[in-house]
Amino acid sequence: xxxxxxxxxxxxxxxxxxxxxxxxxxxxxxxxxxxxxxxxxxxxxxxxxxxxxxxxxxxxxxxxxxxxxxxxxxxxxxxxxxxxxxxxxxxxxxxxxxxxxxxxxxxxxxxxxxxxxxxxxxxxxxxxxxxxxxxxxxxxxxxxxxxxxxxxxxxxxxxxxxxxxxxxxxxxxxxxxxxxxxxxxxxxxxxxxxxxxxxxxxxxxxxxxxxxxxxxxxxxxxxxxxxxxxxxxxxxxxxxxxxxxxxxxxxxxxxxxxxxxxxxxxxxxxxxxxxxxxxxxxxxxxxxxxxxxxxxxxxxxxxxxxxxxxxxxxxxxxxxxxxxxxxxxxxxx
Amino acid sequence: xxxxxxxxxxxxxxxxxxxxxxxxxxxxxxxxxxxxxxxxxxxxxxxxxxxxxxxxxxxxxxxxxxxxxxxxxxxxxxxxxxxxxxxxxxxxxxxxxxxxxxxxxxxxxxxxxxxxxxxxxxxxxxxxxxxxxxxxxxxxxxxxxxxxxxxxxxxxxxxxxxxxxxxxxxxxxxxxxxxxxxxxxxxxxxxxxxxxxxxxxxxxxxxxxxxxxxxxxxxxxxxxxxxxxxxxxxxxxxxxxxxxxxxxxxxxxxxxxxxxxxxxxxxxxxxxxxxxxxxxxxxxxxxxxxxxxxxxxxxxxxxxxxxxxxxxxxxxxxxxxxxxxxxxxxxxxxxxxxxxxxxxxxxxxxxxxx
Numbered sequence: 007x008x009x010x011x012x013x014x015x016x017x018x019x020x021x022x023x024x025x026x027x028x029x030x031x032x033x034x035x036x037x038x039x040x041x042x043x044x045x046x047x048x049x050x051x052x053x054x055x056x057x058x059x060x061x062x063x064x065x066x067x068x069x070x071x072x073x074x075x076x077x078x079x080x081x082x083x084x085x086x087x088x089x090x091x092x093x094x095x096x097x098x099x100x101x102x103x104x105x106x107x108x109x110x111x112x113x114x115x116x117x118x119x120x121x122x123x124x125x126x127x128x129x130x131x132x133x134x135x136x137x138x139x140x141x142x143x144x145x146x147x148x149x150x151x152x153x154x155x156x157x158x159x160x161x162x163x164x165x166x167x168x169x170x171x172x173x174x175x176x177x178x179x180x181x182x183x184x185x186x187x188x189x190x191x192x193x194x195x196x197x198x199x200x201x202x203x204x205x206x207x208x209x210x211x212x213x214x215x216x217x218x219x220x221x222x223x224x225x226x227x228x229x230x231x232x233x234x235x236x237x238x239x240x241x242x243x244x245x246x247x248x249x250x251x252x253x254x255x256x257x258x259x260x261x262x263x264x265x266x267x268x269x270x271x272x273x274x275x276x277x278x279x280x281x282x283x284x285x286x287x288x289x290x291x292x293x294x295x296x297x298x299x300x301x302x303x304x305x306x307x308x309x310x311x312x313x314x315x316x317x318x319x320x321x322x323x324x325x326x327x328x329x330x331x332x333x334x335x336x337x338x339x
Numbered sequence: 340x341x342x343x344x345x346x347x348x349x350x351x352x353x354x355x356x357x358x359x360x361x362x363x364x365x366x367x368x369x370x371x372x373x374x375x376x377x378x379x380x381x382x383x384x385x386x387x388x389x390x391x392x393x394x395x396x397x398x399x400x401x402x403x404x405x406x407x408x409x410x411x412x413x414x415x416x417x418x419x420x421x422x423x424x425x426x427x428x429x430x431x432x433x434x435x436x437x438x439x440x441x442x443x444x445x446x447x448x449x450x451x452x453x454x455x456x457x458x459x460x461x462x463x464x465x466x467x468x469x470x471x472x473x474x475x476x477x478x479x480x481x482x483x484x485x486x487x488x489x490x491x492x493x494x495x496x497x498x499x500x501x502x503x504x505x506x507x508x509x510x511x512x513x514x515x516x517x518x519x520x521x522x523x524x525x526x527x528x529x530x531x532x533x534x535x536x537x538x539x540x541x542x543x544x545x546x547x548x549x550x551x552x553x554x555x556x557x558x559x560x561x562x563x564x565x566x567x568x569x570x571x572x573x574x575x576x577x578x579x580x581x582x583x584x585x586x587x588x589x590x591x592x593x594x595x596x597x598x599x600x601x602x603x604x605x606x607x608x609x610x611x612x613x614x615x616x617x618x619x620x621x622x623x624x625x626x627x628x629x630x631x632x633x634x635x636x637x638x639x640x641x642x643x644x645x646x647x648x649x650x651x652x653x654x655x656x657x658x659x660x661x662x663x664x665x666x667x668x669x670x671x672x673x674x675x676x677x678x679x680x681x682x683x684x685x686x687x688x689x690x691x692x693x
Contacts, residue, residue, distance in 0.1 A: 189423075189447045264423075264449075265372065265680040321344050321554055323378030325690045335423035335447070 011105040016135025025133060029111060030097075033118040034128035038094070046129035048094055051153040053160070055090035057081060058149035064142060066113065068187040070179070070199035071274075073146055074116030079203045079274055080226065081150040082124045086205035087222040087277060089161045089212055090152030092124060098132040098147040105143050113144065124203030126150065152205075158212060163221045165237050169280040171244060171306035172289060174207065174299045175200060176254045177230060178261065181271035185334075186260060197256050200275030200298075207296035208277060214292045218285040223278050228330050231269040233278050234306075234315045235329045243311025246327065249320040250305050269317070270330045280308065342555040347562050348382060354565040355384035362388045362517060363564055364653050366508055367524030368395030368681025369552050375686040377554035387561070390653040391683035393507050393609060394524055396472040397424050398651060398675045398682045401605040404471075404500045405430045406637045409438065411467050411498060411628055418444045418461060420454040421469035424679040427672060429642075451476075451483040458487070458495040467628045470497045474530040477501040477617055478591040481598035484619070484626050496628035499619060502604050505535060506615035511652060512543050518653060520564045521547040522557070525579045532587025533577040540573035547575040549583055598623055605639055607675060608648030647674035650683050657687040664688055 007028055014021040031039070038046040061077040071079075078095065085092040097117060101110070121128055154160055183199035185191070204224070212219060225233040230251075234244050246269075253261070253268045261268050275298060281289045286304055293299030315327040355361070365371055371391045374380065380389060393399050405428050412419035412435055419435070426436040426447070439445040444464075448454055454468035470480040480497060487495045504527045512518060521543075523536050528549045539547040546567035550560030560578040567574055577583050595617075604616020619627055628634070641648060645667075646660035657663045657676070667673035669685055676684035 189449065190453065191449055265369075267376070317378075319377050319554070321377065321382060323381045323554075325376065325378040325381075328689070328691070335426055 007107055009107055011101045011103055011107065011110065011135055013103050013135050013137070015101065016133060022133065029107070029114055030131060033114045034097070034121070034131075036127040036129065038127060038129035046094070048129065048151065050093065050151065051156060053154045055085050055088045055152040055154070056149065057084040058147065059084065060145060060147040062142065062145050063184060065187050066109070066144065068184050068199055069196040070183055071201035072113060072116050073144065074113040075120045076201050076274060077146040077148045078117055078120040078124060078126070079201050081148040082126060082203040082205050083224040083274075083277070085150050085152035086208040087224050088152065089158070089222070090154050091209060092126045092150055092152040092205050094129045094151045095121060095126050096130045096149040097128050099134070100141050100145040101133065101135045102138050102141040102143050103135055104138045110144070120203060124205055158216050161212070161219050161222055165221050165239065165242060165244070165280040165308050167242055167308055167310050168283050169220055169308040170283050170286045170304055171234070171246070171308070172279045172281060172286065172293070172302060173230070173252055173305045174204070174277040174279070174293050174302045175275060176252045176257065176301055177273060177276060178257050178268035178271035179254060180274040181229065182257045182260050185264075191260070193256065193260060195256075197260055200273070202275040202298050204275065204277055204298055207293060207299045210296055211279070211289055211292045215281070215285050215289050218282040219279055219289065220282065221280040225273050225276060225278050227272050229268070229270045229272055230278060231315070231327050231330055234327065237280065238313050238315050240313045241310065242313070243309045244306055244315045245309055246306040246315065246317045248317045250303060252301050252303050252305070266334055269327060270334060342559045344555055344558065347555070347558045350562045351387070351558070351565055352384050354562070354569050355386055358386070358565065358568055360386045360388065361519050361565070361568060362390050363520045363522055363561065364390045364392045364518045365522040366392035366394040366504065367526065368398070368679060369526065370394065370522060370524065370550065370557065371683050371686050372681050373552050373554065373557060375690040377557075378690070379554060379557060382558070383561070390518065391650065391686075392653055393511060393606065393651040394504075395676070395679050395681040395683070396476070396502070397428060397679035398647065399502065399507070399606045399608070400425070400428065400471050400500050400675065401607050401639045402430055402641065403605065403637045403639045404498070407629060407634045408435060408469050408498055409433050410634055411632060412438050412443055412445050414465075414632065416465050418446060418457055418464050418466045419469070420446050420448045420457060420466060422449070422471070423447045424681070425469055425471065427678045428675050429672060451479045452486070455483055455487055455490070455492060455495060458492050462494060464494060466495045468495070468497050469500070471500045473502055473504045473527050474595070475526045477599065478530070478595040481595045484598050484623050485594070487626065488623065495626070496631045497626050498628040499617065501599065501617040502606065503601065503615055503617065505531075505538060506612050507606060507609065509538065509542065510609060510612045510615070512545065518545065520568060521545050522560055522564070523547050523549040523575065525549060525551045525583065528577075528579065528583040528587070530588050530591060532585055533575065533583050534585050535587065536575045539575050544573060546573055549575065549577045549579050551579040551582070607639070608641070608651040642673045645674035647676040647684070650676050657684040660684070664691065
C-alpha cells in the first residue's frame with residue numbers, strides 16, 4: 007500500500023482498484039458490496055426512507071469522534087428520526103492528493119466501526135482524487151436507505167398543542183468540541199463530542215410509544231433553536247424551560263467564555279421529540295434505557311400561540327428564540 | 340452572588356413608583372448581551388429604560404483600523420490573528436471573514452499568546468495580532484509584546500487598537516442630560532479598580548453601580564442605582580466586590596503601562612477622544628504593525644444611514660435604524676454594532692420580539 011494519496015488513486019486504474027480492494031472492501035465487507043458491481047441490488051420493504059449528506063468537518067479528528075464517525079452517524083440519524091430503520095449506506099469520498107493512507111485507514115476503520123454499531127451496511131461507494139489545493143484533504147458524502155418496520159405508523163412530524171418537548175441528552179457537546187479543537191482553545195480536559203448513531207435508541211422509543219411521538223429531529227447545524235423554529239406553526243408557541251436545558255458543565259462554561267448560546271450550537275448525539283403529554287414519562291423512560299438517552303429530559307411544551315419560540319428564564323422573564331444566522335464565532339472576552 | 344430575585348424586583352418596582360422615567364446606560368457589551376439574553380427589560384417597570392453605551396470593543400474600533408487589518412491580512416507573507424468577533428466587521432464589501440473565505444491565512448485566537456506560538460512555529464512568515472479591547476484585554480497584549488521582546492521574536496507585530504474606558508464615558512456623558520445613571524463594567528473595574536469610577540458621580544454628577552454579569556447581579560446593581568436616585572445621592576457602589584477591589588489589579592496595570600502609554604484615539608461613532616487609546620512606548624514601537632508594514636492611515640468612514648454611532652451614544656436604539664434586520668443582520672452586517680455578540684444591534688437582533 008502507498009503512503010499517500012496520489013492523483014493516480016482517482017484514475018480508475020490499478021491504483022484505484024488497489025484502494026478499493028485493499029482499504030475499503032476489507033473494512034466495509036458485506037454481500038451487497040463484495041461483488042463490486044455498478045449498483046448494489048437491495049431488497050427492502052414497501053416504504054423506504056432515503057437521505058444524503060456531505061461532511062467537510064475540520065479538524066478531521068476531534069475529541070469524541072472524527073469525520074468518519076460523523077459521516078455515518080449523521081446520515082443514520084437523519085433516517086432514524088424519520089422513523090425508519092437504517093439499513094444501507096453509500097460512502098463517497100473526495101480525497102486530496104497527498105493525503106496520508108494511514109490517516110485514510112483510521113477514518114475508514116471509524117466508518118466501519120460506526121456502521122457496525124448502527125447496524126447498517128455500506129453497500130456502494132465512490133472515490134475521486136483531486137489536486138492538493140482543490141480540497142481540504144478529505145470530504146465524505148454518505149447516502150442512506152432505511153425501511154419502516156411493518157405495521158408501525160410513520161411519525162407525522164407535526165407538533166400539536168399540548169405536546170411536550172424532550173431532549174434525549176446533553177446539548178451543544180459536538181459543536182463545542184469541534185470549535186474548541188478547531189480554534190485550539192486548549193480546554194482541560196478537552197470537551198468531548200457525543201457524536202453517535204442513535205437509530206437503536208429511536209427505534210426503542212417508537213416501538214414502545216410510536217403513536218404518541220408527533221415529531222422527531224436531530225438538531226444538528228443551528229442547534230435546538232433551529233429545529234424548534236422550524237417546528238413551530240402559525241397557531242402554536244413553543245415554550246422552553248431554560249433552567250431545564252441539559253448542558254454539561256464543561257460545555258456550559260465554554261459557551262459562557264466564548265459568548266455562545268448552547269441552544270444555537272450543533273449536536274450530533276441528541277434527538278428532540280415532540281410527544282403527547284400523556285406519555286412523556288414513558289418516552290423519557292424508553293430513551294433512558296439506551297446509553298445515549300441516559301440524560302433525556304423534558305425541556306418544553308407546545309401551547310396555542312402565534313408561531314413563536316420563547317425561552318422562559320429561571321426568573322420567569324421571557325426571551326424570543328429566533329432562527330440563527332451565520333456561522334458562530336467566539337467573542338473577544 | 341446569590342441574590343433573592345423576588346426581593347430585588349419588589350425593591351426596584353417600589354422605588355420606580357417614586358421616581359419619574361429613569362434611563363440607565365450600561366457601558367459594557369457583556370452587560371448588553373446578558374440584559375437581552377435574560378430578558379431583563381421584561382422584568383422592569385416601564386419607566387426604567389436600559390440604554391446601551393459604547394462598551395463593545397468591536398463596535399468602537401474605527402473603520403480606519405479595520406481597513407488596516409484588511410490590508411495586513413491581504414499580504415501574502417502575513418498570518419493574521421484576531422479574536423473571532425472581529426472577523427465579520429465590514430469595511431465596504433470586504434471583511435476579514437471574506438478574506439478568510441478566499442483562502443487568506445487568518446486565524447482565530449482566544450489568547451494573544453497564541454500569536455507568539457504561531458510566530459515561533461512559522462519563522463518564515465510574519466504574524467500580525469489585532470490587539471483590540473479595553474483595560475481587560477490590553478494587559479494580555481502587553482504580556483505578548485514583552486514575551487516576544489524577551490524571546491527576540493522578530494516576525495511578530497501588533498495592530499494596536501486598544502482603548503481605555505473612563506475617557507470614553509467622560510467624553511460621552513459630560514454635558515449629557517438624557518442619561519440618569521450608569522451601570523459600570525465589571526470586567527474593566529476588576530482591572531482598574533472601583534476607585535477609578537469615582538469620576539462618574541464626582542465629575543459627571545451621575546449615580547452608578549459596578550455590576551457583575553449574571554441576571555441577579557445586574558438586577559441587584561439596578562436596585563442599588565434606584566436607591567441612589569431615590570436618595571438623590573451621588574455615589575458609585577461596588578456591587579461586584581468578589582472580583583472588584585478598590586484599587587484593581589495593580590500588577591496587570593503596571594505591566595500594561597510598562598509596555599504602553601496613553602494616546603489620543605479614534606472611536607467609531609465618537610470620533611477622536613483625547614488620551615483614550617494606548618500606544619506602545621518607544622522601546623516597543625517596533626512591534627507596531629502599521630509601522631512595520633508601512634500601512635497608510637485612511638480616513639474613518641461610516642456606512643451610509645447606519646445608526647451605530649447614535650446607538651453607541653445612547654441616542655438611538657437598534658430598531659430605529661433603517662438597516663436593522665432588513666439589510667443588516669449578523670451574517671451580513673452593515674455596521675459593527677451588528678457584528679459582535681456584545682454589540683447592541685446584535686443583542687437586539689438575537690433577542691428581538693417582532
